[in-house]
Amino acid sequence: MANVNDKYAIRMMKADDYEQAFVLWNGLEGLGLSEADSPERIARFLQRNEGLSFVCEYEGSLIGTIMAGHDSRRGFLYHLGVATAHRGQGIAPLLVNEALSALLREGIDKCHLFVMEHNEAGQRFWSANGWEKRDGILLYSRGLESRGLE
Ligand SMILES: CC(C)(COP(=O)(O)OP(=O)(O)OC[C@H]1O[C@@H](n2cnc3c(N)ncnc32)[C@H](O)[C@@H]1OP(=O)(O)O)[C@@H](O)C(=O)NCCC(=O)NCCS
Known part of the structure:
Protein backbone atom coordinates (compact mmCIF):
# COMPACT_ATOMS: atom_id res chain seq x y z
CA MET A 1 0.00 0.00 0.00
CA ALA A 2 1.51 3.36 -1.06
CA ASN A 3 1.07 6.51 1.04
CA VAL A 4 0.80 10.09 -0.30
CA ASN A 5 0.89 11.22 3.33
CA ASP A 6 -0.45 9.65 6.50
CA LYS A 7 -4.05 10.37 5.58
CA TYR A 8 -3.96 9.00 2.03
CA ALA A 9 -3.57 5.35 1.13
CA ILE A 10 -3.52 3.65 -2.24
CA ARG A 11 -4.66 0.02 -2.40
CA MET A 12 -6.03 -2.46 -4.89
CA MET A 13 -9.63 -1.89 -5.96
CA LYS A 14 -12.19 -4.55 -5.05
CA ALA A 15 -15.79 -5.10 -6.13
CA ASP A 16 -16.99 -3.78 -2.75
CA ASP A 17 -15.59 -0.35 -3.69
CA TYR A 18 -18.21 0.02 -6.41
CA GLU A 19 -20.72 2.15 -4.52
CA GLN A 20 -18.20 4.82 -3.51
CA ALA A 21 -16.40 4.64 -6.86
CA PHE A 22 -19.64 5.19 -8.78
CA VAL A 23 -20.47 8.27 -6.69
CA LEU A 24 -17.00 9.64 -7.49
CA TRP A 25 -17.26 8.83 -11.23
CA ASN A 26 -20.70 10.40 -11.48
CA GLY A 27 -19.35 13.69 -10.15
CA LEU A 28 -16.37 13.88 -12.52
CA LEU A 46 -11.89 -6.64 -11.64
CA GLN A 47 -12.04 -10.43 -11.53
CA ARG A 48 -10.72 -10.78 -15.07
CA ASN A 49 -7.96 -8.23 -14.45
CA GLU A 50 -7.17 -9.09 -10.86
CA GLY A 51 -4.76 -6.81 -9.02
CA LEU A 52 -4.50 -4.17 -11.75
CA SER A 53 -6.99 -1.53 -10.53
CA PHE A 54 -6.46 0.78 -7.57
CA VAL A 55 -8.23 3.26 -5.33
CA CYS A 56 -6.97 6.09 -3.18
CA GLU A 57 -8.60 6.57 0.21
CA TYR A 58 -8.52 9.63 2.43
CA GLU A 59 -9.28 8.82 6.03
CA GLY A 60 -11.17 5.74 4.88
CA SER A 61 -13.22 7.43 2.13
CA LEU A 62 -12.60 6.66 -1.51
CA ILE A 63 -11.35 9.79 -3.32
CA GLY A 64 -9.53 8.38 -6.37
CA THR A 65 -9.66 5.46 -8.78
CA ILE A 66 -7.88 3.94 -11.72
CA MET A 67 -8.86 0.77 -13.54
CA ALA A 68 -6.45 -1.19 -15.70
CA GLY A 69 -6.79 -4.29 -17.77
CA HIS A 70 -5.05 -6.04 -20.64
CA ASP A 71 -5.78 -8.40 -23.50
CA SER A 72 -2.33 -10.06 -23.25
CA ARG A 73 -0.97 -7.74 -25.96
CA ARG A 74 -1.66 -4.21 -24.69
CA GLY A 75 -2.78 -2.61 -21.47
CA PHE A 76 -5.71 -0.19 -21.17
CA LEU A 77 -6.46 2.39 -18.49
CA TYR A 78 -9.95 3.47 -17.53
CA HIS A 79 -11.64 5.73 -14.97
CA LEU A 80 -8.73 7.73 -13.66
CA GLY A 81 -10.37 10.25 -11.38
CA VAL A 82 -9.56 12.20 -8.23
CA ALA A 83 -12.20 14.06 -6.19
CA THR A 84 -11.95 17.81 -6.72
CA ALA A 85 -11.04 18.58 -3.10
CA HIS A 86 -8.00 16.29 -3.31
CA ARG A 87 -6.53 17.36 -6.65
CA GLY A 88 -3.15 18.97 -7.24
CA GLN A 89 -1.24 16.73 -4.82
CA GLY A 90 0.09 14.17 -7.26
CA ILE A 91 -2.47 11.49 -6.42
CA ALA A 92 -3.34 10.74 -10.06
CA PRO A 93 0.29 10.07 -11.08
CA LEU A 94 0.61 7.70 -8.11
CA LEU A 95 -2.51 5.83 -9.21
CA VAL A 96 -1.22 5.67 -12.79
CA ASN A 97 2.17 4.37 -11.56
CA GLU A 98 0.53 1.63 -9.52
CA ALA A 99 -1.53 0.51 -12.50
CA LEU A 100 1.41 0.62 -14.94
CA SER A 101 3.66 -1.27 -12.52
CA ALA A 102 0.99 -3.92 -12.13
CA LEU A 103 0.63 -4.21 -15.92
CA LEU A 104 4.40 -4.46 -16.34
CA ARG A 105 4.50 -7.30 -13.79
CA GLU A 106 2.03 -9.10 -16.10
CA GLY A 107 4.46 -8.68 -18.99
CA ILE A 108 2.56 -5.83 -20.65
CA ASP A 109 4.94 -3.20 -21.99
CA LYS A 110 2.59 -0.76 -23.71
CA CYS A 111 -0.62 0.83 -22.55
CA HIS A 112 -3.39 2.81 -24.25
CA LEU A 113 -6.24 4.94 -22.94
CA PHE A 114 -9.22 6.82 -24.33
CA VAL A 115 -9.90 10.51 -23.68
CA ARG A 134 -1.59 9.35 -31.31
CA ASP A 135 -2.32 10.62 -34.78
CA GLY A 136 -3.32 8.38 -37.62
CA ILE A 137 -5.47 5.99 -35.59
CA LEU A 138 -9.25 6.15 -35.50
CA LEU A 139 -11.45 4.33 -33.04
CA TYR A 140 -14.25 2.23 -34.57
CA SER A 141 -16.92 0.71 -32.30
CA ARG A 142 -19.88 -1.60 -32.82
CA GLY A 143 -22.63 -2.73 -30.47
CA LEU A 144 -22.82 -6.52 -30.89
CA GLU A 145 -26.36 -7.28 -29.78
CA SER A 146 -27.83 -4.47 -31.89
CA ARG A 147 -26.21 -6.07 -34.97
CA GLY A 148 -27.73 -9.47 -34.35
CA LEU A 149 -24.53 -10.98 -33.00
CA GLU A 150 -26.03 -12.34 -29.78
C1 LIG B 1 -6.96 14.47 -14.32
C2 LIG B 1 -6.98 14.23 -12.81
C3 LIG B 1 -7.14 12.73 -12.56
C4 LIG B 1 -5.67 14.72 -12.19
O1 LIG B 1 -5.66 14.36 -10.81
P1 LIG B 1 -4.67 15.04 -9.72
O2 LIG B 1 -4.39 14.04 -8.67
O3 LIG B 1 -5.25 16.32 -9.26
O4 LIG B 1 -3.38 15.30 -10.55
P2 LIG B 1 -2.30 16.43 -10.23
O5 LIG B 1 -2.88 17.80 -10.41
O6 LIG B 1 -1.69 16.17 -8.91
O7 LIG B 1 -1.37 16.22 -11.46
C5 LIG B 1 -0.13 15.68 -11.44
C6 LIG B 1 0.69 16.30 -12.51
O8 LIG B 1 -0.06 16.44 -13.73
C7 LIG B 1 -0.15 17.83 -14.10
N1 LIG B 1 -1.52 18.17 -14.49
C8 LIG B 1 -2.66 17.77 -13.91
N2 LIG B 1 -3.74 18.29 -14.54
C9 LIG B 1 -3.23 19.05 -15.53
C10 LIG B 1 -3.82 19.87 -16.53
N3 LIG B 1 -5.13 20.00 -16.66
N4 LIG B 1 -2.99 20.51 -17.39
C11 LIG B 1 -1.65 20.38 -17.30
N5 LIG B 1 -1.04 19.63 -16.36
C12 LIG B 1 -1.82 18.97 -15.49
C13 LIG B 1 0.15 18.59 -12.82
O9 LIG B 1 0.69 19.86 -13.12
C14 LIG B 1 1.12 17.70 -12.13
O10 LIG B 1 2.42 17.87 -12.64
P3 LIG B 1 3.62 18.34 -11.67
O11 LIG B 1 3.70 17.29 -10.60
O12 LIG B 1 4.78 18.39 -12.58
O13 LIG B 1 3.15 19.65 -11.14
C15 LIG B 1 -8.16 14.99 -12.14
O14 LIG B 1 -8.10 16.33 -12.51
C16 LIG B 1 -9.54 14.45 -12.49
O15 LIG B 1 -10.06 13.56 -11.80
N6 LIG B 1 -10.17 14.98 -13.58
C17 LIG B 1 -11.52 14.57 -13.98
C18 LIG B 1 -11.55 13.17 -14.55
C19 LIG B 1 -10.68 13.04 -15.77
O16 LIG B 1 -10.70 13.87 -16.67
N7 LIG B 1 -9.90 11.95 -15.80
C20 LIG B 1 -9.09 11.62 -16.94
C21 LIG B 1 -9.97 10.90 -17.87
S1 LIG B 1 -9.15 10.48 -19.36
Whole structure:
Protein backbone atom coordinates (compact mmCIF):
# COMPACT_ATOMS: atom_id res chain seq x y z
CA MET A 1 0.00 0.00 0.00
CA ALA A 2 1.51 3.36 -1.06
CA ASN A 3 1.07 6.51 1.04
CA VAL A 4 0.80 10.09 -0.30
CA ASN A 5 0.89 11.22 3.33
CA ASP A 6 -0.45 9.65 6.50
CA LYS A 7 -4.05 10.37 5.58
CA TYR A 8 -3.96 9.00 2.03
CA ALA A 9 -3.57 5.35 1.13
CA ILE A 10 -3.52 3.65 -2.24
CA ARG A 11 -4.66 0.02 -2.40
CA MET A 12 -6.03 -2.46 -4.89
CA MET A 13 -9.63 -1.89 -5.96
CA LYS A 14 -12.19 -4.55 -5.05
CA ALA A 15 -15.79 -5.10 -6.13
CA ASP A 16 -16.99 -3.78 -2.75
CA ASP A 17 -15.59 -0.35 -3.69
CA TYR A 18 -18.21 0.02 -6.41
CA GLU A 19 -20.72 2.15 -4.52
CA GLN A 20 -18.20 4.82 -3.51
CA ALA A 21 -16.40 4.64 -6.86
CA PHE A 22 -19.64 5.19 -8.78
CA VAL A 23 -20.47 8.27 -6.69
CA LEU A 24 -17.00 9.64 -7.49
CA TRP A 25 -17.26 8.83 -11.23
CA ASN A 26 -20.70 10.40 -11.48
CA GLY A 27 -19.35 13.69 -10.15
CA LEU A 28 -16.37 13.88 -12.52
CA GLU A 29 -16.53 15.97 -15.63
CA GLY A 30 -14.72 14.32 -18.50
CA LEU A 31 -15.42 10.76 -17.45
CA GLY A 32 -17.88 8.89 -19.64
CA LEU A 33 -20.02 6.18 -18.05
CA SER A 34 -22.02 3.51 -19.89
CA GLU A 35 -23.84 0.22 -19.35
CA ALA A 36 -20.37 -1.32 -19.06
CA ASP A 37 -20.12 0.41 -15.67
CA SER A 38 -22.86 -1.57 -13.91
CA PRO A 39 -21.84 -3.23 -10.61
CA GLU A 40 -21.83 -6.65 -12.29
CA ARG A 41 -19.67 -5.55 -15.22
CA ILE A 42 -17.19 -3.74 -12.99
CA ALA A 43 -16.96 -6.80 -10.71
CA ARG A 44 -16.32 -8.96 -13.79
CA PHE A 45 -13.65 -6.54 -15.02
CA LEU A 46 -11.89 -6.64 -11.64
CA GLN A 47 -12.04 -10.43 -11.53
CA ARG A 48 -10.72 -10.78 -15.07
CA ASN A 49 -7.96 -8.23 -14.45
CA GLU A 50 -7.17 -9.09 -10.86
CA GLY A 51 -4.76 -6.81 -9.02
CA LEU A 52 -4.50 -4.17 -11.75
CA SER A 53 -6.99 -1.53 -10.53
CA PHE A 54 -6.46 0.78 -7.57
CA VAL A 55 -8.23 3.26 -5.33
CA CYS A 56 -6.97 6.09 -3.18
CA GLU A 57 -8.60 6.57 0.21
CA TYR A 58 -8.52 9.63 2.43
CA GLU A 59 -9.28 8.82 6.03
CA GLY A 60 -11.17 5.74 4.88
CA SER A 61 -13.22 7.43 2.13
CA LEU A 62 -12.60 6.66 -1.51
CA ILE A 63 -11.35 9.79 -3.32
CA GLY A 64 -9.53 8.38 -6.37
CA THR A 65 -9.66 5.46 -8.78
CA ILE A 66 -7.88 3.94 -11.72
CA MET A 67 -8.86 0.77 -13.54
CA ALA A 68 -6.45 -1.19 -15.70
CA GLY A 69 -6.79 -4.29 -17.77
CA HIS A 70 -5.05 -6.04 -20.64
CA ASP A 71 -5.78 -8.40 -23.50
CA SER A 72 -2.33 -10.06 -23.25
CA ARG A 73 -0.97 -7.74 -25.96
CA ARG A 74 -1.66 -4.21 -24.69
CA GLY A 75 -2.78 -2.61 -21.47
CA PHE A 76 -5.71 -0.19 -21.17
CA LEU A 77 -6.46 2.39 -18.49
CA TYR A 78 -9.95 3.47 -17.53
CA HIS A 79 -11.64 5.73 -14.97
CA LEU A 80 -8.73 7.73 -13.66
CA GLY A 81 -10.37 10.25 -11.38
CA VAL A 82 -9.56 12.20 -8.23
CA ALA A 83 -12.20 14.06 -6.19
CA THR A 84 -11.95 17.81 -6.72
CA ALA A 85 -11.04 18.58 -3.10
CA HIS A 86 -8.00 16.29 -3.31
CA ARG A 87 -6.53 17.36 -6.65
CA GLY A 88 -3.15 18.97 -7.24
CA GLN A 89 -1.24 16.73 -4.82
CA GLY A 90 0.09 14.17 -7.26
CA ILE A 91 -2.47 11.49 -6.42
CA ALA A 92 -3.34 10.74 -10.06
CA PRO A 93 0.29 10.07 -11.08
CA LEU A 94 0.61 7.70 -8.11
CA LEU A 95 -2.51 5.83 -9.21
CA VAL A 96 -1.22 5.67 -12.79
CA ASN A 97 2.17 4.37 -11.56
CA GLU A 98 0.53 1.63 -9.52
CA ALA A 99 -1.53 0.51 -12.50
CA LEU A 100 1.41 0.62 -14.94
CA SER A 101 3.66 -1.27 -12.52
CA ALA A 102 0.99 -3.92 -12.13
CA LEU A 103 0.63 -4.21 -15.92
CA LEU A 104 4.40 -4.46 -16.34
CA ARG A 105 4.50 -7.30 -13.79
CA GLU A 106 2.03 -9.10 -16.10
CA GLY A 107 4.46 -8.68 -18.99
CA ILE A 108 2.56 -5.83 -20.65
CA ASP A 109 4.94 -3.20 -21.99
CA LYS A 110 2.59 -0.76 -23.71
CA CYS A 111 -0.62 0.83 -22.55
CA HIS A 112 -3.39 2.81 -24.25
CA LEU A 113 -6.24 4.94 -22.94
CA PHE A 114 -9.22 6.82 -24.33
CA VAL A 115 -9.90 10.51 -23.68
CA MET A 116 -13.08 12.33 -24.66
CA GLU A 117 -12.32 15.00 -27.25
CA HIS A 118 -14.02 17.67 -25.12
CA ASN A 119 -11.96 16.75 -22.03
CA GLU A 120 -9.19 19.26 -22.60
CA ALA A 121 -7.96 19.18 -18.99
CA GLY A 122 -7.72 15.41 -19.22
CA GLN A 123 -5.71 15.68 -22.44
CA ARG A 124 -3.37 18.19 -20.79
CA PHE A 125 -2.92 15.85 -17.81
CA TRP A 126 -1.85 12.91 -19.98
CA SER A 127 0.47 15.06 -22.14
CA ALA A 128 2.08 16.58 -19.03
CA ASN A 129 2.69 13.09 -17.67
CA GLY A 130 4.56 11.61 -20.60
CA TRP A 131 1.75 10.17 -22.71
CA GLU A 132 1.78 10.56 -26.48
CA LYS A 133 -1.37 11.61 -28.29
CA ARG A 134 -1.59 9.35 -31.31
CA ASP A 135 -2.32 10.62 -34.78
CA GLY A 136 -3.32 8.38 -37.62
CA ILE A 137 -5.47 5.99 -35.59
CA LEU A 138 -9.25 6.15 -35.50
CA LEU A 139 -11.45 4.33 -33.04
CA TYR A 140 -14.25 2.23 -34.57
CA SER A 141 -16.92 0.71 -32.30
CA ARG A 142 -19.88 -1.60 -32.82
CA GLY A 143 -22.63 -2.73 -30.47
CA LEU A 144 -22.82 -6.52 -30.89
CA GLU A 145 -26.36 -7.28 -29.78
CA SER A 146 -27.83 -4.47 -31.89
CA ARG A 147 -26.21 -6.07 -34.97
CA GLY A 148 -27.73 -9.47 -34.35
CA LEU A 149 -24.53 -10.98 -33.00
CA GLU A 150 -26.03 -12.34 -29.78
C1 LIG B 1 -6.96 14.47 -14.32
C2 LIG B 1 -6.98 14.23 -12.81
C3 LIG B 1 -7.14 12.73 -12.56
C4 LIG B 1 -5.67 14.72 -12.19
O1 LIG B 1 -5.66 14.36 -10.81
P1 LIG B 1 -4.67 15.04 -9.72
O2 LIG B 1 -4.39 14.04 -8.67
O3 LIG B 1 -5.25 16.32 -9.26
O4 LIG B 1 -3.38 15.30 -10.55
P2 LIG B 1 -2.30 16.43 -10.23
O5 LIG B 1 -2.88 17.80 -10.41
O6 LIG B 1 -1.69 16.17 -8.91
O7 LIG B 1 -1.37 16.22 -11.46
C5 LIG B 1 -0.13 15.68 -11.44
C6 LIG B 1 0.69 16.30 -12.51
O8 LIG B 1 -0.06 16.44 -13.73
C7 LIG B 1 -0.15 17.83 -14.10
N1 LIG B 1 -1.52 18.17 -14.49
C8 LIG B 1 -2.66 17.77 -13.91
N2 LIG B 1 -3.74 18.29 -14.54
C9 LIG B 1 -3.23 19.05 -15.53
C10 LIG B 1 -3.82 19.87 -16.53
N3 LIG B 1 -5.13 20.00 -16.66
N4 LIG B 1 -2.99 20.51 -17.39
C11 LIG B 1 -1.65 20.38 -17.30
N5 LIG B 1 -1.04 19.63 -16.36
C12 LIG B 1 -1.82 18.97 -15.49
C13 LIG B 1 0.15 18.59 -12.82
O9 LIG B 1 0.69 19.86 -13.12
C14 LIG B 1 1.12 17.70 -12.13
O10 LIG B 1 2.42 17.87 -12.64
P3 LIG B 1 3.62 18.34 -11.67
O11 LIG B 1 3.70 17.29 -10.60
O12 LIG B 1 4.78 18.39 -12.58
O13 LIG B 1 3.15 19.65 -11.14
C15 LIG B 1 -8.16 14.99 -12.14
O14 LIG B 1 -8.10 16.33 -12.51
C16 LIG B 1 -9.54 14.45 -12.49
O15 LIG B 1 -10.06 13.56 -11.80
N6 LIG B 1 -10.17 14.98 -13.58
C17 LIG B 1 -11.52 14.57 -13.98
C18 LIG B 1 -11.55 13.17 -14.55
C19 LIG B 1 -10.68 13.04 -15.77
O16 LIG B 1 -10.70 13.87 -16.67
N7 LIG B 1 -9.90 11.95 -15.80
C20 LIG B 1 -9.09 11.62 -16.94
C21 LIG B 1 -9.97 10.90 -17.87
S1 LIG B 1 -9.15 10.48 -19.36
